[in-house]
Amino acid sequence: MLPIPPRHIATLGKRHVWRWEFAVPRAEDETRVGYGFPDGSRWYMTVPGRAAMPRIAYTACNGTEDEDVFSQQNLPRNARWGHLNGLHRTRPYHLLFHGGDQLYADALWKDCPSLKAWQALPARDAVAAPFTSAMAEEAEAFYFDLYCHQWSQAEAAALLCTVPSIMMWDDHDIFDGWGSHPDERRTCPVFQGIFEIARRSFSLFQLGCAPDDPADCIWGASVGTFTQGFKIGDLGIFVPDLRTERTQARVMSEETWTELPGWLERFDGCRHVLLMSSVPMVFANLHAVERLINFWPGTASMEDDLRDQWRSYVHEKEYLRFIRLLGGMSRDRQLRLTVLSGEIHLGACGVIRGAGFEMWQLTSSGIVHPAPSKFYADVLERLSRGTETIATDTTLEMVPFEETGRRYIRARNWLxxxxxxxxxLNAHWQVEGEKEPLMRII
Structure with missing residues (x-):
């Protein structure tokens, strides 16, 4: 391979971020390609043959709100990454999808002294306070250090350097609940200042480009989002940004909605489109729970979590609008559309059926985050029974796994x-503690 000049894309103090960009043409057969430094490390990745479909691994929730949980539960933090890497060495993957929460930045509020002090202010004073230079310096260093720490985890790093990644952020890549907080707090100077630093850090460390110089695959750049799209032969990959424009009242802006039909038209000629939705589109109806906690003291964080969901009653009209748009594309162009999602720290499989279309969703999380309590999973199991009519001629069903008879996998997993x-499409949930994967054919 010819020498590739580096490109400087960012500076933080005495630290610099460089980008090396190269393309590898697909040969007739699968090819192993090496890259590296002349007198240093060298890595290898596998490129699929020209007529072949890629082998893909999907992950989500690469961390947790409290790192002490791993010792408390006697869980090896990166065990699923190690398992994925073992299978990769046997039969290499061509693409690695990261569906959100690649890092958990919630410690920002205790590790940055000026932000910790801001949090202690009365609410009225906090929203009026400026975003100071001390806050900015601490936040920039926090995100930079956290990304370096995350990407240096040996089990994950072995894959990051050998499998090309497609990444989309979710709230924890910023901080817990971003976009679902009250508007007064979301739009205050401190929240907006942190968001801009988190946004720049995401662009540098997950997309590998400067925010003001986006790669061609970032279709949403024209409206200020990170929405991405790719075509690999007759496979399409669509990755909408469901976090940048989020408020308590919406998931995507009208500017994005105006662009969506044109973006989807770019998949003309595809037989199958994989859509990465950072929060599940096919999930239990929790409207009653969400309305109840509005009147329950001390449940603000739970309210944020429920408001984050596509299935929040607040987002219902936009949710159905998205389903109609995607279902119409699938029906009119005679292509298969499959949703990939994470976020809920469970594995699951569900389907939306409408007039002339069928849209399956495969949910996998977390690759690091521990599973929720048995009580929580059992409640979801009960709420997910049967087939729900979500609109005229449109139904939603959470489908049990044949291997277990249950709708949810309560263990760490990747897909x-x-x-x-x-x-x-053959989907295999690689589940911690199970010798054989759970399977679904789409």
Missing amino acids: ELTFDEAGH
């Missing part, structure tokens, strides 16, 4: 995606 010769 393997391959295509067979007939073009069917």
Whole structure:
């Protein structure tokens, strides 16, 4: 391979971020490609053959709100990453999808002294306070250090340097609940200042580009988002940014809604489109729970979590609008559309059926985050029974796994995606503690 000049894209104090950009043409057959430094490390990745569909691994929730939980539960933090890497060495993956919460930045509020002091202010004073230079310096160093720490985890790093990644952020990549806080707090100078630093850090460390110089795959750059799209042969990959424009009242802005039909038209000629939704589109109806906690003292964080969901009653009209748009594309262009999601710290499989379309969702999380309590999973199991009519001629169903008879996987997991010769998508949930994966063919 020819020498590639580095490109300087950012500076933080005495630290610098460099980018090396290169493209590898697809050959007739699968190819192993090496890259590295002349007198240093060298890495290898596998490129699929020209007519082949890629082998994909999907992950989400690469951390937790409290790192002490791993010792408390006697869980090896990166065990699922190690398992993924073991399978990769046996039969290499071509793409690695990261569906959100690649890092958990919630410690920002205790590790940055000026932000910790701001949090202690009365609410009225906090929203009026300026975003100071001390806050900015502490936040920039916090995100930079956290990314370096996360990307240096040996089990994950072994994959990050050998499998090309597609990444989309969710709230914890900023901080818990971003976008679902009250507007007065979301728009205050301190929240907005932190968001801009988190946004720049995400662009540098997850997308590998400067925010003011986005890569061609970032289709949402024209409206200020990180929405991405890719075509690999007759496979499309669509990754909407569901966090940048989020408020308590919406998920995406009208500017994005105006662009969406044109973005989806770019998948003309595809047989299958994989859509990464950082929060599940197919999930239990929790409207009653969400309305109840509005009147329950001390449940603000739970309210934020429920408001984050596509299925929040506040987002219902926008949710159905998105389903109609995607379902219409699937029906009119005769292509298969499958949603990939994470966020809920459970594995799951569900389907939305409408007039002339069927849209499956495969949910996998977390690769690091521990599973929730048995009580929580059992409640979801009960709430997910049966088939729900969500609109005229449109139904939603959480489908039990044949191997367990249950709708949710309450264990850490990641998802393997391959295509067979007939073009069917084979999904394998690689579950901690299970010798064999759980399987679904789409």
